[in-house]
Structures are given as structure tokens and as C-alpha cells.
Amino acid sequence: MIKKLLKHIRGFRKAAILAPVLVIIEVLGELMLPSLMADIINIGIEGTGGMNYIIRIGGIMFVICLIAMACGVLSARYASKASQGFGANLRKAMFDKVQDFSFADIDRFSSASLITRMTNDVNNIQMLVNMGLRMVVRAPVMLIAALIICFRLSAKLTLILVVIVPCMGLAVGLLMRACHKLFGICQKKIDGLNDSIQENLIAIRVVKAFVREAYEKTKFQKSNDELTKSFIAAVTKVVFMNPIMMISFDIAIVLSLWLGGRMVIGDGLAYGDLYAFITYIFNILISVMLVAFALLQLTRARACAERINEVLDTVPDIRDGEDAASRTLPEAVGSVEFKNVSFKYIATGTGDDVLKEINLKINPGEFVAIVGGTGTGKSSLVNLIPRFYDVTGGQVLVDGMDVRDYPLNDLRNRIGMVLQNNVLFSGTIKENLLWGDPNASDEDMIKAAKDAQAYDFVMSFPDGFDTYIEQGGVNVSGGQKQRLCIARAMLRKPAILILDDSTSAVDSATEAAIRESFSKNLKDTTVIIIAQRISSVRYADKIVVLDDDHIVGLGTHDELMADNAVYQEIYYSQQEGVGE
Numbered sequence: 001m002i003k004k005l006l007k008h009i010r011g012f013r014k015a016a017i018l019a020p021v022l023v024i025i026e027v028l029g030e031l032m033l034p035s036l037m038a039d040i041i042n043i044g045i046e047g048t049g050g051m052n053y054i055i056r057i058g059g060i061m062f063v064i065c066l067i068a069m070a071c072g073v074l075s076a077r078y079a080s081k082a083s084q085g086f087g088a089n090l091r092k093a094m095f096d097k098v099q100d101f102s103f104a105d106i107d108r109f110s111s112a113s114l115i116t117r118m119t120n121d122v123n124n125i126q127m128l129v130n131m132g133l134r135m136v137v138r139a140p141v142m143l144i145a146a147l148i149i150c151f152r153l154s155a156k157l158t159l160i161l162v163v164i165v166p167c168m169g170l171a172v173g174l175l176m177r178a179c180h181k182l183f184g185i186c187q188k189k190i191d192g193l194n195d196s197i198q199e200n201l202i203a204i205r206v207v208k209a210f211v212r213e214a215y216e217k218t219k220f221q222k223s224n225d226e227l228t229k230s231f232i233a234a235v236t237k238v239v240f241m242n243p244i245m246m247i248s249f250d251i252a253i254v255l256s257l258w259l260g261g262r263m264v265i266g267d268g269l270a271y272g273d274l275y276a277f278i279t280y281i282f283n284i285l286i287s288v289m290l291v292a293f294a295l296l297q298l299t300r301a302r303a304c305a306e307r308i309n310e311v312l313d314t315v316p317d318i319r320d321g322e323d324a325a326s327r328t329l330p331e332a333v334g335s336v337e338f339k340n341v342s343f344k345y346i347a348t349g350t351g352d353d354v355l356k357e358i359n360l361k362i363n364p365g366e367f368v369a370i371v372g373g374t375g376t377g378k379s380s381l382v383n384l385i386p387r388f389y390d391v392t393g394g395q396v397l398v399d400g401m402d403v404r405d406y407p408l409n410d411l412r413n414r415i416g417m418v419l420q421n422n423v424l425f426s427g428t429i430k431e432n433l434l435w436g437d438p439n440a441s442d443e444d445m446i447k448a449a450k451d452a453q454a455y456d457f458v459m460s461f462p463d464g465f466d467t468y469i470e471q472g473g474v475n476v477s478g479g480q481k482q483r484l485c486i487a488r489a490m491l492r493k494p495a496i497l498i499l500d501d502s503t504s505a506v507d508s509a510t511e512a513a514i515r516e517s518f519s520k521n522l523k524d525t526t527v528i529i530i531a532q533r534i535s536s537v538r539y540a541d542k543i544v545v546l547d548d549d550h551i552v553g554l555g556t557h558d559e560l561m562a563d564n565a566v567y568q569e570i571y572y573s574q575q576e577g578v579g580e
């Protein structure tokens with residue numbers, strides 16, 4: 001799992017190699033110190049070395065300490081550099097991947113979970129890499145070298161380690177197994193918490209309007225409690241680590257002192273050697289302990305790696321058609337055809353078809369309206385044209401070619417779309433409009449703004465087109481936002497312009513002006529609008545009436561008024577009260 005992610009260390013390989021190499025030098029230094037100390041005791045104090053010897057060896061120890069310290073600091077630095085770089089690469093890879101996700105892919109992961117995966121999960125793995133770069137070589141080098149030295153000092157005493165170290169290993173292994181699943185649950189609970197925070201913050205105005213703060217607080221409390229509980233469940237296992245380690249530690253030291261002490265008295269073991277031996281045991285046990293902590297971190301990181309790989313391994317279900325690049329594309333004239341289309345939401349839906357037996361032909365330059373009650377599938381229908389979702393049956397053709405055969409960018413460049421829940425991005429109005437066409441001239445931009453009836457209110461702001469739009473477009477009104485979104489889509493000069501309920505917040509007079517500018521300036525553009533008000537659609541060339549997942553009427557306003565019951569019902573429901 002984690003191994004698969006390690007390729008993302010690219011660009012930081014040098015640091016990733018230097019960190020462990022420097023650690024080896026540090027460890028070698030540390031390994032020399034107890035033996036030198038033993039010499040000071042055996043030769044300098046007990047033997048004939050005297051003060052001069054003690055000062056000379058002490059000086060050597062001092063230099064070794066300095067070198068080991070420098071190597072330790074540098075290695076920590078390189079390990080941080082490599083792990084931070086690795087984290088950045090990983091986040092970038094995930095972000096790039098998510099950009100290719102289809103709507104369905106995003107529905108499936110949920111955006112909150114994607115955020116957790118890109119931040120918290122990556123952090124955990126980053127931490128492991130940092131620890132790993134220093135621990136991976138430090139512990140084995142320390143363990144093996146110290147064991148060899150201990151063995152040479154006293155084979156009998158080393159037996160203590162041969163018993164204790166595997167016991168510690170076994171305990172850590174069992175703990176890891178118990179924790180893996182628990183950490184997986186923790187990460188899911190973080191998703192849940194982020195979900196609740198994100199939803200609340202995006203919709204904070206609605207929450208306040210409905211005085212739902214108390215409810216939201218309880219909801220947050222619930223996911224917060226669940227997260228706390230899941231962490232406590234994991235941590236109550238992790239805390240066993242400390243006592244296990246400390247007891248093993250103490251047993252080892254007591255045994256060494258007891259057996260070693262007897263050997264100093266009876267078998268002629270040098271006092272300094274016993275001192276060195278105990279120091280080495282200390283070093284060995286500390287490295288085992290550090291490895292144990294790294295392994296625990298590994299358990300958590302493994303759960304995170306699974307979640308990250310899930311994102312990276314996703315093959316977006318909507319991508320360029322097969323050999324799309326080599327196809328000759330039809331001229332962009334703006335025709336759309338639905339051939340016996342059926343559609344359902346596979347990942348998030350109920351399993352029932354949202355659209356059935358849709359047959360519809362829209363000619364270049366036509367002005368087509370789609371009406372129908374809420375939830376009848378209007379948005380779903382138009383979302384199939386730029387291939388936000390793929391049909392589950394039948395075919396959608398744009399300019400005579402199946403949308404699945406286009407390179408996605410070419411297909412979407414033919415289409416200007418104003419989504420039902422459209423958003424502006426933080427940045428100036430101009431920057432937002434230029435999303436439509438980054439190369440548009442100021443004249444083009446002003447013209448699009450005029451056509452969308454946005455020009456006047458934009459100019460009424462002191463900064464005009466340089467007015468800064470806050471995140472989520474909070475500083476413009478609903479109707480202003482809709483008009484800016486329309487201008488943005490128009491600036492693309494698409495062959496097909498789709499407006500999904502995009503004038504719902506605009507007053508009738510302004511809407512009529514927009515419609516007029518469409519008929520004057522967008523003669524060759526196919527315009528497909530979804531609208532609730534009959535007044536918005538009555539002049540359309542063609543009106544499509546959707547009811548309960550299929551088309552129940554198709555014709556002009558007059559034709560439908562003559563013979564379509566559903567259309568008449570919508571019409572009369574909107575006339576009520578008008579004549580009074």
C-alpha cells in the first residue's frame with residue numbers, strides 16, 4: 001500500500017538518501033561512546049592510565065559527540081525536507097486526479113472525504129516517511145552492532161536480550177494488528193466530521209434563516225463525539241505500548257545489573273565493561289521502542305494509504321472516447337440529438353431510471369425550452385449533453401457524433417453551460433468572466449455582460465469589472481450572480497448554450513431583455529433553457545414537456561396549449577391570481 005505511494009518522493013531523492021546515510025554516521029558515533037567510557041573506567045580509573053589518559057579519551061568522546069550531533073541535526077533536516085516534499089507531491093497527484101473526476105466519481109467519494117484524504121491522510125503518511133527515513137536504518141544498525149558488541153563483552157549477559165527483544169516484538173505485533181482496523185475507523189470519522197463542518201459552513205446562511213443552529217450543533221456534536229470515541233478506542237490500545245516497553249526495559253536492566261554484578265565479583269568481568277554493557281542495552285531497547293512507535297504509526301498510515309490509493313487508482317468513469325484524438329471532429333454547428341436515451345444515477349441513485357425513452361432532435365440555432373415539475377429530470381437531461389454523466393442506454397449526439405467519441409475538452413468547448421447551482425469564484429468580476437474565454441478582449445467581455453444584462457449593475461460598482469467577488473459570490477445578489485454566470489457562458493461563444501434555471505432570480509423585465517438579446521445576438525447559437533415560468537419559454541421554437549422521467553409533450557406554446565394537459569396545467573397554475 002504505502003510502497004506504492006513512495007514513488008511520489010521524486011524530486012527529493014537526494015534528501016531521502018542523505019537522511020539515512022547521516023543517521024548511520026550518528027549511530028556509529030553513539031556506538032563508540034560506551035566502549036570509550038569503559039576504557040576510561042578500566043584503564044583511566046581502575047588501571048594505570050591516570051588523568052592524562054582520561055582527558056585524552058574524554059576529548060575524543062567530545063569530538064565524536066559533536067560529529068554525531070551534527071549528523072543527527074542534518075539528518076532530521078533532510079528527512080523533513082524529503083517527507084514534506086513527498087507530501088506535497090502526493091497532494092498534487094491527488095488534486096490532479098480529482099480534476100479528472102466525473103460528477104459521479106465526486107458523488108461517490110463526497111467532497112468532504114476528498115478533503116480529509118488530501119490533508120489529514122497525507123499528513124499521516126508524511127509523518128511515517130519522516131520517522132521511517134531515520135528509523136529504518138537507525139534501529140537495525142544500532143540493534144545489530146550493539147548486539148555484536150554486547151556479545152563480545154559477555155555472551156552470557158547477551159542472552160537476556162535474546163529473550164526480551166522477541167517478547168517486545170510479539171507484543172508490538174499484536175498491538176498493531178488490533179489497531180489497524182481502529183485507525184481505519186478513525187479516518188472515516190474524520191470524514192464524517194469534515195462533512196458536517198463543510199456542509200454547515202457552505203450553508204451557514206440557510207442554517208441561520210431556519211434558526212437551525214441548535215440542530216446543527218447537535219449534529220456536529222454527534223460526529224465530534226464519534227470521532228473522539230473512535231480515537232479513544234484506538235488510543236486505549238496504543239497506551240499499552242508504554243508500560244510494555246517500560247517493563248521490558250526495567251526487567252532487562254535489573255537482570256543485567258544482577259547477573260552482571262555477580263560476574264564482576266565472581267568471574268572477573270571488568271567494571272567498565274558492565275557499565276558499557278548496560279549502556280548498550282539501553283541503546284538497543286530504545287531503538288526497539290522507537291521502531292515500535294514507527295510501526296504503530298505505520299498501522300495508521302496504512303489505513304490512510306489505502307484511502308489515498310483509492311483516489312489515485314480511480315479510473316474516471318468519464319474520459320476521452322477511445323481513439324478520440326485521431327477522429328476528425330464534425331463542424332460545430334450546434335445540433336443535439338437524444339436517441340432512445342435512458343439514464344439513472346448509478347453510484348448515488350435509487351436504482352430507478354431518472355430518464356426513459358428520450359427521443360429529441362434539436363436543430364442548429366434553435367431556441368428550445370424544457371419545462372416540467374421539480375425532480376422530473378430536466379437537469380439530468382441537459383447534463384448528458386456535455387457528458388457530466390454518461391447515458392445508461394441509447395445515445396446522445398452533438399453535431400451528429402456520439403458524445404462518448406469526442407475528446408472531452410473538444411466536446412465541452414462547444415457548449416456553454418450555466419448550471420442550476422452555479423458558482424462564482426473568489427477573484428474580480430473580470431477574472432470570473434474570463435473563465436469563459438481567457439483570450440477574450442475587453443470589448444467581447446463588455447458585450448457579453450451587456451447581452452446578459454449584467455453591464456449596468458457591474459458599472460454601478462465603484463470598481464466596475466475589477467470589483468472583487470468574495471468566496472462563493474456572497475457580495476452579489478442572487479439575480480446578479482445568475483447574470484454574471486450567463487455572461488461567463490456567453491463569452492465562450494459556444495455552439496450550444498444551456499441555461500439550467502438560470503434566470504429564476506432575475507425579474508421578468510430583465511429576463512425578457514436577456515431573451516431579446518439572445519434572439520438578436522445569438523442567432524446561430526442553439527439555446528436550451530430550463531425554466532419554471534411559462535413567460536420565459538412561450539416564445540421558444542420548441543418546448544419539451546417532461547413529466548416523471550419521460551417526454552410527454554413537444555411543440556410550440558400554441559400547439560401545447562391546444563392539446564397537452566400537463567403543459568396546460570403548468571400554464572394555468574401560473575395564471576391563477578393574475579387576472580384578479
Ligand SMILES: Nc1ncnc2c1ncn2[C@@H]1O[C@H](COP(=O)(O)OP(=O)(O)OP(=O)(O)O)[C@@H](O)[C@H]1O
Nearest residue numbers: 107345348349354373374375376377378379380381
Ligand atoms: N447526483 C444525483 N444522485 C442521485 N440522484 C440524483 C442526483 N441528481 C438528481 N437525482 C435524482 O434524479 C431525479 C431528477 O433530478 P433532476 O435534478 O434532473 O430534476 P429537475 O427536473 O432538474 O428538478 P428541478 O426542477 O427541481 O431542478 C430526482 O429524483 C433526483 O432525486
Ligand SMILES: [Mg+2]
Nearest residue numbers: 378379380420
Ligand atoms: Mg434541475
